Amino acid sequence: MMLLLAACGSTSSLPSATVQDSLTTSVDNYQYLVGPGDNLNIFVWRNPELSGSFLVRPDGMISTSLVEDISVSGKTPTQVARDMEQVLGQFIRDPIVTVSVSGFVGPFSEQVRVIGAAANPQAVSYRQYMTLLDLMIQVGGLTDFASGNRAQLVRTVDGRQISYRVRLDDLIRDGDIRANVDVLPGDIVIIPEAWF
Structure with a gap:
């Protein structure tokens, strides 16, 4: 991992991430x-x-009464409800199903990952209108050895990974809210350590 972070050390050629109006539609x-x-x-x-509470297995499936191994991963709760109605329709007349989610984790494509010199690097479930500040609060901020202004946000756009420079030291240590940017599902934030 240190090799990966060292390879990402030069961020001077990366564009700065910004709050983009173009992201508003997707958000x-x-x-x-x-x-x-x-x-x-x-x-x-x-x-x-x-009815009941059911945990989505690692294979993305659930099993309920009368419904064995139905795929739910990557679907909205409404889509899961319609799928359940179709299957249950074989056993009961005109089923009406409602699905709600608790204990949000989401598929990997919906998570935002923080690696490197964060206090608690982890994958975080995306929430609508999430910003870099929200994400850093979730991971506990930076370590004492983090080089936050050399951090990168990696985003996949049209099948290509694009890296943006983010200024975490300015945002967290200096309170410069202008350094706060939007994050999207699937984003990766890489925080290198400072070179002493």
Whole structure:
């Protein structure tokens, strides 16, 4: 990992990440996708014996009463409800299903990852309108040895990975809110250590 961070050490040629109006459309239309580790609360109207709370397995499937191994990963809760209605329709007349999510994890494509010199590097579930400051609060900020102004945000755009320079020291240590930028599902923030 140190090799990866050292290779990313030169950020002078990277563009600065900004709050972009062009991202507003994709952020405004964001829909949560179910992923492994999510807890689904499934309610089948007038059928409490079919209702319950179900954990999405690592393979992206759940099993419920009358429904074995239905794929839910990568779908919205509404899509899962419609799929459940189709399957349950074989056993009961005109099922009405509602699905809600608790214990959000989401699929990997919906997570934002922080690696390197963060206090608690981890993958974080994306939330609508999430910013870099929200993300850094979630991971506990920077370590004492972080070189926050050399950090990078890596984003996949049209199948290509693009790296942007982010100024974490300015944002976190100096309180410069102008250094706060939007993050999107799938973003990766790489924080190198300072060279002493």
